[in-house]
Amino acid sequence: MTRSPIYVAIDTPDITRAKEIAARVHHHVGGIKLGLEFFSAHGQAGVREMASIGLPIFLDLKLHDIPNTVAKAVQALAGLQPAILTIHAAGGLAMMEDAKAAAPAGTKVVAVTVLTSLDGEDLTSIGVEGDPHAQVSRLTLLAKQAGLDGVVCSAHEVKAAKKLWPHGFFVVPGIRPATGNGTGDQKRVMTPRQALDQGASILVIGRPITQAEDPDQAARAIEATL
Numbered sequence: 001m002t003r004s005p006i007y008v009a010i011d012t013p014d015i016t017r018a019k020e021i022a023a024r025v026h027h028h029v030g031g032i033k034l035g036l037e038f039f040s041a042h043g044q045a046g047v048r049e050m051a052s053i054g055l056p057i058f059l060d061l062k063l064h065d066i067p068n069t070v071a072k073a074v075q076a077l078a079g080l081q082p083a084i085l086t087i088h089a090a091g092g093l094a095m096m097e098d099a100k101a102a103a104p105a106g107t108k109v110v111a112v113t114v115l116t117s118l119d120g121e122d123l124t125s126i127g128v129e130g131d132p133h134a135q136v137s138r139l140t141l142l143a144k145q146a147g148l149d150g151v152v153c154s155a156h157e158v159k160a161a162k163k164l165w166p167h168g169f170f171v172v173p174g175i176r177p178a179t180g181n182g183t184g185d186q187k188r189v190m191t192p193r194q195a196l197d198q199g200a201s202i203l204v205i206g207r208p209i210t211q212a213e214d215p216d217q218a219a220r221a222i223e224a225t226l
């Protein structure tokens, strides 16, 4: 059986709740994504506890600092052997190269391009010329040059990004099932099926599953559309 492309984003500081969600969706997801909220509350011990459930761990810390600091942080995280680890492409070529060099061999290091919570207007407001499309393309080429494994982008850009990097690994958040879910703080969204059709390697899905009355049923319903 092939592994589900869904990584469930378990964004909570409550480890009991995190374990409960993981246990409920276990059979319908390919892995668990733990991010800043969970890591800030529970650190490496919490990640180890979640890893004991037996699903691959995507550690989403979006590291972004000078090359030496990021490389040392990656080294400090290496014992966790995450399946996937995020850094920010905006940290630049040297930062990405050093992060990859510091990561364990089995960890995919992927770079966040343009957050799915931003649109063209937001980019302009932080001084980035061009639309999300152009910026994602630019940062995808930089991540490829740095020797990373792939990038994080929205489903709106993934097709073009994949053309630039046919063997890249494409992580796509900003996923909303066709019915019943608000976009919340996300601005560049698509349905799970559309995102896969556009070329996503994996789908990051949080609230549509974790905030559902029945997370198991929500994950199962999404899986059925893939």
Ligand SMILES: O=C(O)c1cc(=O)[nH]c(=O)n1[C@@H]1O[C@H](COP(=O)(O)O)[C@@H](O)[C@H]1O
Pocket (backbone or CB within 6 Å): 009, 011, 035, 060, 086, 112, 114, 115, 116, 117, 152, 153, 173, 174, 175, 184, 186, 204, 205, 206, 207, 208
């Ligand atoms: O790196 C990420 O996973 C990420 C990048 C991005 O551009 N947008 C984005 O939403 N994410 C993460 O994907 C998850 C999306 O959660 P939901 O909006 O609840 O599905 C969150 O855990 C975010 O931290």
